[in-house]
Amino acid sequence: MSPTKIFTEHPHSAGETYFEHMRVALGFARQTMGASLASFVHAIFPNLHTTTASDRIRCLNKCLEDGNRSAITLVKATKDAELVS
Numbered sequence: 001m002s003p004t005k006i007f008t009e010h011p012h013s014a015g016e017t018y019f020e021h022m023r024v025a026l027g028f029a030r031q032t033m034g035a036s037l038a039s040f041v042h043a044i045f046p047n048l049h050t051t052t053a054s055d056r057i058r059c060l061n062k063c064l065e066d067g068n069r070s071a072i073t074l075v076k077a078t079k080d081a082e083l084v085s
Helices: 003-013 018-044 052-066 069-074
Strands: none
Touching (some): 018 052, 018 069, 052 069
16 A cells, blocks of 8 residues: 555545545544533533533534535534534
8 A cells, every 4th residue: 555545545535635534534523522521521510511412423423424524623512403504
């Protein structure tokens, strides 16, 4: 496998350039880290962030199912996943 193929094979299979894929992957990482932090806070203070993590995960899933990968970086924890379509 050529050195450049390591960086381009998977992004191209998703229909993206290396940097487009990096942007989407980092956005996804940011969103899931936020959900993880909200879950951590919720574990200690059950009355806080009662639906934040699950709302964010639902929104991310909707973005992926709809093929709206660019919206991943814009996802906000919301109960209305239609806002990110």
